[in-house]
Amino acid sequence: AGAGYLNIFYDRARVLANHLGVNPLPELNKEASREKICVEHTSVNPNKSAHIGHVRNAVLGDTFARLLRAIGQKVEVQNYIDNTGVQVADTVVGFIYLEKMDLNSIIELDNRLSREGKAFDYYCWDLYAKVGQAYLNDEQLKERRKEVLHAIENGNNEIADIADYIAMRNVECLLKTMEKLDIRYDLLPRESEILHMNFWQKAFEEMKNRNVxxxxxxxxxxxxxxxxxxxxxxxxxxxxxxxxxxxxxxxxYTGKDIAYQMWKLGLLGLDFNYKPFYVYEDGKKVWVTTSSPSSPDDIPSFGKSDVVYNVIDSRQSYTQEVVKRSIAAIFPEKGDEASIHLSYEMVALSLSAAEDLGFTISDEDRNKPFIEMSGRKGLGVKANDLIELLEKKALAEVEKRHPEEKEDEKKKIARIIAIGALRYFLSKYTRNTIVVFDFKEALSFEGETGAFCQYSVVRANSIFKKLHEKELEQSSRFVKEETEKIREILQHENEIWALLIQCFLLPEVISDAIKAKEPAVLAKYCFNLAKAFNLFYHTHRIIAEENQARKSLLIVTADIVRRTLTSALDILGIKVPDKM
Structure with a gap:
């Protein structure tokens, strides 16, 4: 006998009635296991301001953590701070040997910059580039780097104190930058503690004992x-x-990474000490590791994760493979599945974006498809500069559309559009795709952009501002009670039914995005849903519809779409403004 087929027919009216007024993510919490998942992302070298490549890492990591939380998973977000590495050493070399500063003069400089409205991490950005150029002509300065690095690793000396101040001030600047993008962290594990609290020695002995x-x-x-x-x-x-x-x-570095990974998975048998480092406006604390004994009453339980996702660029794929195999070799019961590398490709600039940011474009660069960046040469886009320019361009569009609005409200709308544009642009590409950032493309209200998705929700919300207060409630009741009339309409309105089905698939899309480890799956879904809603909006006269059954159906459909799209965008870290 041949293969059998099963035809399934939905009672469209009943399916719709069951979804009225329901959270677009109703079933997802049932998927969550009792596992604890750690997502480590951002992990910027704390020696200068963050750039657009770091923002891609942070957006990917934050969005993936949001996807996991959407299914009810317990997630801990860590941002690893390499405060003893060569990049920090380079900036310390700059302060001590080029700027001739000690710790007190660095603190005085920091205070002066604050009074002048200037950023410490920007100063470090320029100094880091200056050090890179100085190394080209000064071999003695390169030798100084080795001395500085050795002093930082040893700790408890003046150079280590300078490095600690520089690193943690840059981390503070980073947290403020990422907060603009609605990206937050639970813990900042520092490499200095891995060195000074014998994490590596413990991991080393474990590996020797197990002959791996x-x-x-x-x-x-x-x-x-x-x-x-x-x-x-x-x-x-x-x-x-x-x-x-x-x-x-x-x-x-790989050895230290293995020790850190063992701790994240609760396999090391050692733990850090912790203290609060930063407090967000709503009172949430970011904790940092410390080697000094501390005993705040409210220390959360960190580490001891069942699965760890490390968001690190593709250039580190080999190192991450070594870490994964090492954990599997030392602890066969954990296997490969406990350590997962979320790799991604770099971010470059389009020629027009580079010009918008004030870069001088050479004739050679004009023949290239995009402009690459180099932090050591000082060629790059600081995250704050990118955000500010996006807000400026978004504000110009808001002022054209809503000149009557108060200035504060226009800026608020522009900020939401700008952040949505950036987060969506960095999420819509699959992780193995090189992202070429372009301002015009990112901020467009048409096409596959954050602004288009936001505008679709704003458009849907505008429908309900024009309806009288109880009309949605009455329409929902009508759809539930008059199922025969709704069933008859839906039987012939395949476009409306397809739009509703698209909304009902959100839980499945989220599961697919997690399984594929691709936030781009959800971003694509948002765009397709927004596109389908706009077709629906232009096809049907919702407010002017005279047939009660049909109008009720159109109203509840618009409501389901706006709630679904708002929920999906929220998982992408994108808010929706009141108007656009």
């Missing part, structure tokens, strides 16, 4: 401890066996 690392006695790796990766094909860039401890005894 090997000490090399000959060849170019003599004196090194390595992680054998027999199935990885070595090449000029990557060795098949990953060095975790160099022959001089220093630990590589």
């Amino acid at each position: 690392i090997r000490y090399e006695t000959e060849g170019k790796r003599a004196g090194c401890w390595v992680m054998p990766l027999d199935s990885h094909e070595g090449n000029e860039e990557y060795d098949a066996d990953k060095i975790l401890v160099r022959s001089n005894g220093t630990v590589t």
